[in-house]
Structure formats: structure tokens, C-alpha cells
Amino acid sequence: MKRTETQTPSHLQQGTCAVNIKVNGEEKTLYVQPWVSLLDGLRDHLNLTGTKKGCDHGQCGACTIICDDKRILSCLTLAVMKNGSEITTVEGIAHGEELHPIQQAFIDHDAFQCGYCTPGQLCSAIGLIKEGKANSREEVKELMSGNLCRCGANIGIIDAIMQVKDGGNNE
Amino acid sequence: MDVNKTVGQPISRLEGKLKVTGAAKYAAEYQVENLLHGYVVNSPITKGKIINIDIAKALAIPGVIDVLSHKNRTKLAWFDVQYTDMDAPPGTVFKPLHNENILYNGQPIALVVAEDFETARYASTQITFEFEQEAFETNLQNNTEKGRPAKKGFATALKPPPPPPTGDFDKAYGQAAVKVEAEFKHGTEHHNPIELFATTTVYKGKGKLTIYDKTQGTINNQLYVANIFGLHYKDVRVLAPFVGGGFGAGLRPQYQLFLCVMAALHLKRNVRVVLDRKQMFSFSHRPPAIQKMRFASDINGRMTALGHSVYAETSNFEDYTEPTANWSHKLYPSPNTLFEHNIVPLDVYTPMDMRAPGGSTALHAIECTMDELAHKLKIDPLELRLINYSEMDPSSKKPYTSKALRECYLQAAEKFGWSNRNPEPRATMRGNKLVGYGMATGIWDAFQFPARVEAMITKDGKLVLNNATTDIGTGTLTVMTQIAADELGLSLEEVDFQYGDSKKPFSMFQGGSAITSSTGVAIVVAAKALRKKLLKKAAQMENSPFKNASDEEVIFNGGNLHLKNEPGTYVSLKNIIAFNKGKAIKTTNMGKPHMLKLRKYSLATHSASFVEVEVDQDLGTVTVTRAVTAVAAGKIINPKTAKSQISGSMIWGISKALHEETIMDDHFGKYINTNLGEYHIPVHADIGQLDVIFAEERDELINEIGTKGVGEIGLVGMPAAISNAIFNATGKRIYKLPIHFDELI
Numbered sequence: 001m002k003r004t005e006t007q008t009p010s011h012l013q014q015g016t017c018a019v020n021i022k023v024n025g026e027e028k029t030l031y032v033q034p035w036v037s038l039l040d041g042l043r044d045h046l047n048l049t050g051t052k053k054g055c056d057h058g059q060c061g062a063c064t065i066i067c068d069d070k071r072i073l074s075c076l077t078l079a080v081m082k083n084g085s086e087i088t089t090v091e092g093i094a095h096g097e098e099l100h101p102i103q104q105a106f107i108d109h110d111a112f113q114c115g116y117c118t119p120g121q122l123c124s125a126i127g128l129i130k131e132g133k134a135n136s137r138e139e140v141k142e143l144m145s146g147n148l149c150r151c152g153a154n155i156g157i158i159d160a161i162m163q164v165k166d167g168g169n170n171e
Numbered sequence: 172m173d174v175n176k177t178v179g180q181p182i183s184r185l186e187g188k189l190k191v192t193g194a195a196k197y198a199a200e201y202q203v204e205n206l207l208h209g210y211v212v213n214s215p216i217t218k219g220k221i222i223n224i225d226i227a228k229a230l231a232i233p234g235v236i237d238v239l240s241h242k243n244r245t246k247l248a249w250f251d252v253q254y255t256d257m258d259a260p261p262g263t264v265f266k267p268l269h270n271e272n273i274l275y276n277g278q279p280i281a282l283v284v285a286e287d288f289e290t291a292r293y294a295s296t297q298i299t300f301e302f303e304q305e306a307f308e309t310n311l312q313n314n315t316e317k318g319r320p321a322k323k324g325f326a327t328a329l330k331p332p333p334p335p336p337t338g339d340f341d342k343a344y345g346q347a348a349v350k351v352e353a354e355f356k357h358g359t360e361h362h363n364p365i366e367l368f369a370t371t372t373v374y375k376g377k378g379k380l381t382i383y384d385k386t387q388g389t390i391n392n393q394l395y396v397a398n399i400f401g402l403h404y405k406d407v408r409v410l411a412p413f414v415g416g417g418f419g420a421g422l423r424p425q426y427q428l429f430l431c432v433m434a435a436l437h438l439k440r441n442v443r444v445v446l447d448r449k450q451m452f453s454f455s456h457r458p459p460a461i462q463k464m465r466f467a468s469d470i471n472g473r474m475t476a477l478g479h480s481v482y483a484e485t486s487n488f489e490d491y492t493e494p495t496a497n498w499s500h501k502l503y504p505s506p507n508t509l510f511e512h513n514i515v516p517l518d519v520y521t522p523m524d525m526r527a528p529g530g531s532t533a534l535h536a537i538e539c540t541m542d543e544l545a546h547k548l549k550i551d552p553l554e555l556r557l558i559n560y561s562e563m564d565p566s567s568k569k570p571y572t573s574k575a576l577r578e579c580y581l582q583a584a585e586k587f588g589w590s591n592r593n594p595e596p597r598a599t600m601r602g603n604k605l606v607g608y609g610m611a612t613g614i615w616d617a618f619q620f621p622a623r624v625e626a627m628i629t630k631d632g633k634l635v636l637n638n639a640t641t642d643i644g645t646g647t648l649t650v651m652t653q654i655a656a657d658e659l660g661l662s663l664e665e666v667d668f669q670y671g672d673s674k675k676p677f678s679m680f681q682g683g684s685a686i687t688s689s690t691g692v693a694i695v696v697a698a699k700a701l702r703k704k705l706l707k708k709a710a711q712m713e714n715s716p717f718k719n720a721s722d723e724e725v726i727f728n729g730g731n732l733h734l735k736n737e738p739g740t741y742v743s744l745k746n747i748i749a750f751n752k753g754k755a756i757k758t759t760n761m762g763k764p765h766m767l768k769l770r771k772y773s774l775a776t777h778s779a780s781f782v783e784v785e786v787d788q789d790l791g792t793v794t795v796t797r798a799v800t801a802v803a804a805g806k807i808i809n810p811k812t813a814k815s816q817i818s819g820s821m822i823w824g825i826s827k828a829l830h831e832e833t834i835m836d837d838h839f840g841k842y843i844n845t846n847l848g849e850y851h852i853p854v855h856a857d858i859g860q861l862d863v864i865f866a867e868e869r870d871e872l873i874n875e876i877g878t879k880g881v882g883e884i885g886l887v888g889m890p891a892a893i894s895n896a897i898f899n900a901t902g903k904r905i906y907k908l909p910i911h912f913d914e915l916i
Contacts, residue, residue, distance in 0.1 A: 011290075033289065035289055036289060049193070049199075050194070051193070052365070052415075053199075054367065054847075055847050059448075059846060060365055090191075090193035091192065094192055099188070106191050107183050107187035110811050110814070110815045112184075112191075113416075113645065113815055113816075113819060114366070114413075115189075115190030115413065115415065115644065116415030119193050141856045148365060149365070150364055150852060152815075152821070156815065157855065
């Protein structure tokens, strides 16, 4: 397995921590200061900019990723807290060229406009389906409400999730 | 012969895959070498002067490169006009780091540049400022006596002042049989796209810059940067291929662009500046407004007097205005009218266009007043609109190029089940919820800007188009590709529409629901010229069957040029280019509105919104359980993306009516809920069933493609329809937005 290591600016060598994480199936080592969020670690240090920064304090959901099978807000997580963790970001959802069913459903239902909240919505949706708590449309809406969409693509988003959740038989 | 048309088909967004895989890159996401990070420091005071800045402590932090402020900024353009932009209101444009004066709370006063983001952010807290504070005014209600009409300027063309009075309003209103007087209040709103405003400037040396910017106008910002920093405009390239929402906030260059470019030029380095969410409240907003309505009718419901006076906030340096009092008389005939739009200068940043500026504010007041009038008259609210329906525009006395509002009313009412409405307020229950129905009309402009498009057929027979417009999520890439594909008889895969780049031919900023008509028409004009060129070239080929063929005698289909009467006789576009020695055949053309012809007409889109609300009897909480909006906006190029535009703006209507408002603390002159936890926008759980209808509206006058734009019209009617439904549910009229549960208990 390829291992990627990141560079640290010279003035920050002291106090830098090595964080080993598996991201989208690849082993990576991040050398970051302890105050670097997982979100900034992914975006600025690993160039995984698919994960978005919308508020940087846990209010919009754009930075949602899947960490050890749970959906989490990467902006409220320090990178050093996740040493040894396995992470999936929006870049790792598809199988090569083949889109994950939720990605295809988002395209089919026009579940985005500007596309900026989309990676967070997708990761959140995958986490939600895995949790298995949401049964009805109302429950899906409630448990997806941590992910804001300013374009107002809400109906398409929920339609897409309902379709995938019920194995494509819902719509 | 059969030509497959893509216009009118519900095509999925062509950039969809890039957006669902995280491959779409936004302004802050370009990795460039040796990148420096800037963090903005904002003024904690509202008005006064910076007396002193101590940056020593910040500069001593390892990794900090520099701190820029008005004391050490680079030399800049001298004249105010050089700072102006295509959307600047009349006045003196705000110039960041210009001098020691503080004009508003949150004004950028310094930029810390460091080798990494965290260090820049930390160092920003280690700068000490000394200020001299002055008294300020930020409260609209307390300052209406300062209200005055806005100065006229470049922006007046798009936002005309209200028409002069007609008849004798005071007499007619005084003697009217039935009248309603009401005062409506709206709070401040901030655009808050989810993408933070950001700029990445790549310093290329010799005065050359490549700038990835969050903007709705690449050329607007290119000219702004070139003018201010004294660069040749050809050396400044602004790129915005993906924009994470704009809603108007990107119509003017924002201060992170200015600061990022200044730092890059000053340090001769690549620099990125990203605002944080709190800073997203420190530039541009929808202004708060107070609207005084006086409407009167005869006993049969025919309007006899329309009075609409508006007081709206602006800054102390620019006269921002929006069309508000202009709308009622475009809908309803009335012999006596009196309209005023006054602006009240306060110590805030200049307001700015925010989705359906003016229209969404005004139509709330107009359509709630109509509802109250209908209630007084004991006439069904829809019936009152139909009694006052006008085929022509009563305010200009010109016919509309098209107006299918009646169809909107009837189709939406039918789909909604309006005939089941109980006119008696507070009379319908569902469990412990009060149920109410409300409706309202929407009207919005149908703008078209001049635009230039380069169109070419390449050696592989593909059509490549270039235009500087952005696609802020409206579906521009997809609809332009559809229009172009049909023009040349190609499939969508054979068309490559390239955009989001100031180097490409001219486009205005993406606002006013105008781009489909603007760039779309330019594509049609360019395609026509391109077809002519292709035919001319084909006619020169050896033994060409096209030698004497006119434009009307040929057809482009399936990548070939055919004789219309002998479809079996054709030449492929690829072969035409091969005959041209493999060189692309290209043309660049301007599309522009037919001003002379259109002067005789009024231009507008229309809508009708019908809403059901449930109001909790005990808690006063409001749920919009379902809504139907029918829209008449000319031809719909792509019903899928257009529907998303309308349902998205209906959700904006729900937000305006029930959720969003920026609260000003007038003691400090600052906004206090500057985050997405306290600035409420609807979440998934707030959204019920929304239906969108596009009423058939053929418009052969308005432009070459018959489009009017769908970006804003879906928002305009919704706030009033919700307020009216709340009245029907509870018997309470709330004359302000947003409506809160405590006002309904």
C-alpha cells in the first residue's frame, strides 16, 4: 500500500505530531500541529478538497465525513484525535468510475445546485442509512437536518436518500 | 427530417458527476506552490478612527510574513471611480484599507499573512488597535426622517425609481368605499451561501495574476482588480468555474479579493484569503425596510387607489436602492396611485441585491394588503386578483410581451385545491393544529444583458463555445449546452460550453435571472453566423451539392450538413473542417436585447403561490405543510433544473417568512447572530411538499429563444402566501417578517 506523507512548514517542525490515518483505502501520515482540525488536515495537507468548509464550527454539516463507520463533523475534530482511524471522504465513495448509488440518485433527483453542501449531504446520507434508525421520510428529514443546503435542494436530497434507502423501490 | 431537440428536455446537470465525487474545485481549493494564507481582521467598533496599530507581537510569531493595514498598504488607484464595479450604486465605493476611518462594524482593517492558516488566524488575535469612537446610527425605525429618494446612477437603469403619482390619491383614498392601511417591517438578511467567500491569487510575475475567486461576475472582478492595482486588464485573469452559491453576494467584488490581490502583489507570492462564517456577515445584505401601504377599492373590489411608501436602509457612502413601490401598479389597474421609495443612510455597509431584491420585500406587503382587502370585501382572495386582472401593464400602459398569470392562478389553484378553502379564519383544525390556506401573486423582471459568445467547430466535429459567465448552481452549463446542441443539430456530448473565465468573451455578472436570456441569445446569434460560415465552406468543396444552397435550404443534424429537400445529400462537419485544412471554423458574436422593439412593451415573469400552513394551537409553531407555485416565465429550456430553481426559491420564501433575519444590536451597531446556528435557514425537516407548475407561455417578442429567467420569480409570492395562510389559520395578521411562534400564541 502506498503511503503518503505530508510536508510541514519549517517554522512548525517543533511540536508537530504524526497522525496515521487510512483515507479512502490509502494509508497516510499527516504531520500537523495539534490544533489543526481534521477538516483542514484533509483539505490543506492531503489535498482532499472534496470535503467542504462552510462554517468551521459544526453548524452547517458541509464537512461531514465517515470516520470508523460513523458520520462525523471533521471541523469539530482535531486531526490528532483520529490517529489510527479509517476515514471515507466524498472522494472515496465511488468504486472507481462506478458511482455509489447515492451519488447517482443525487444526480437523477437534481439533489444539488451549487454543489457545495453536496459532499457533506452524501456522507451524511451514507452514515444515516448505515445507522438504520430512520424509517420514514419524516425521520430521514429529521436525521439529515444537520446538513444545511442554501440553494434549497432539500426535496431532491430527501427523494434521493429515500430511493437508495429502500433499495430503489420507493419512488 | 427528424431533428432531435434537447431544449425542453429534463436533462440532468452535466457537471453533476464532478459535484458528487468532490472533483469540482471551488475558489479556496486550488493547490499552488508556496502558498501564503491571509486572515482578515475586522473592526470591532462601528464608527470612528484607528489611532494606532501595534503589530510587533503578531510579526514576532514564527511563520507570520506580514501584517497589512492602511499604514503600510501598497500604493493604490487615486480616483473613486477606479474602485467602482458593474453593480455599484451611486455614491462613493468602499475602499478597503484606504485610510484610518471606520465606516461600519466589521469593516476589514488589516490582513495577517502567514505560512499557514492556523498561524495567520492566531496572529490576528495578537494585534492591538487603538480607536477613537464616534456616535453612530444603525436603527432604521428611529431615522426615517432622514429618508430621501436615491441619487441616480448607472444602477438606475436596472432599478428604476417608482413611477410618478397618477390621479388624486389622497382624495380617492379618503373617499374610498373599502380601504386597508398597514405598515410592514422586514429585518436584515444575509446571503450566506454555504461556500465561504475566498480568493486564491497566483502571482505570475511581471504584473500578471491568475485569480480563483468566488464571484458571480468574472469580468466585473477582473476590471476591478486591474483598475485598482494599475495592471493591464489582459494580465489579470479571474476564474470561477464552480461557485458554491451566490444569491447576489457575488455581484460585487468583495473585500477578500482586494486584500488577497494586494498581499500577492506586495509580497510577490501566491496568497489565499478565506473568510470565516462570521465575516460572511461583514459585507452586503438585504436591507431592512418599512413599508406603508394604503390600498382602496370600490364595493365590487375594483382597485381605486394604490399607495406604497417605502423606507429602506442604505449606507452612508452609497445609495443602494431596489425596486419596491414599482410593482403593485404593474399588476393591478388603479386610477389613483402614490409611490415612494426612500432610502435612509445609516452606519452600516452598503446593502446589496439578494435573491429577488425589492420584489420579495414589496410583494409581501402588496399581497398581504390585497388579502386583507379581500377579507374586508368578503371576496375570495383569488377572485379579487382576477377582478383586477390586467392584460397590459397599467403603470406604463404598455402591453406585456406575454403574460400567462391567469393560467398560473387557475392551474395552481386547481392543483392545490383552493376551492376547499374555508374563508372563516381560525375555523379549520387538524388535531391540535390550526390549518390555513393562503395565496399570493408574484411578479419579477425579465432582463437580458448584452453577451458575446465565441463558437467554433473543431476538427473532430465538435462545437466549442466560450463565454465568461459563471454557473452559480442555476444550471447554466446544462442549458447553454442544450441551446447550442439544438442550434447545430448535435448531441449534448458533442458540445463543450466553456465558462467561468474572464478571458472568455463578455458576460455581465450572473444576476437578475438574466443569464439564460443573455448568453443563450448570444449562442443563437453566434450559431447562426457559424452555420453560414460552415455552409459557405461546404459550398467551396469539390463537386459540392451545396454550391447554390441558401441558409434556408440546408439543415444541420447528427453532425452533418444536409440539403433540406434531399436529406440523403450531406457532408459531415468533420469533413468541412478537414477541407478547411483541419483548422476550426469559428465566429464571435454579440447577442443583445432588441431595445427599440421592446420599448413598446412591458417585460415580466409572473407567478402564483398557494400555501397550506399548520399552526400549533398551543405553541404557535408554524409548518408549511404544502405549497404550489405556478410560474409563467416564457420558454423553459430544462424543466429539471428550472424546477429546482423554483422549488429552491420557494424554500427561500419559507425562510424569509419564518426563519431568517440578522439582528442588529443598536447599542453596539453590530449584528449579533453572525453564525448559522443563530441565523436560521430552513433545514430538511422544515420542508413539506412543494409542487412547481410551469404555465405554457409562448413569447415570440422578448428575445430569440423566448426565455424570461427563473432564478427569482419562485421566491416573490411565497412570503405573502405564507402570511396570508397564517391569517386564515389563526385570525392574526402579523405585519413583519420573519413571523415567530411567540407572535401567534
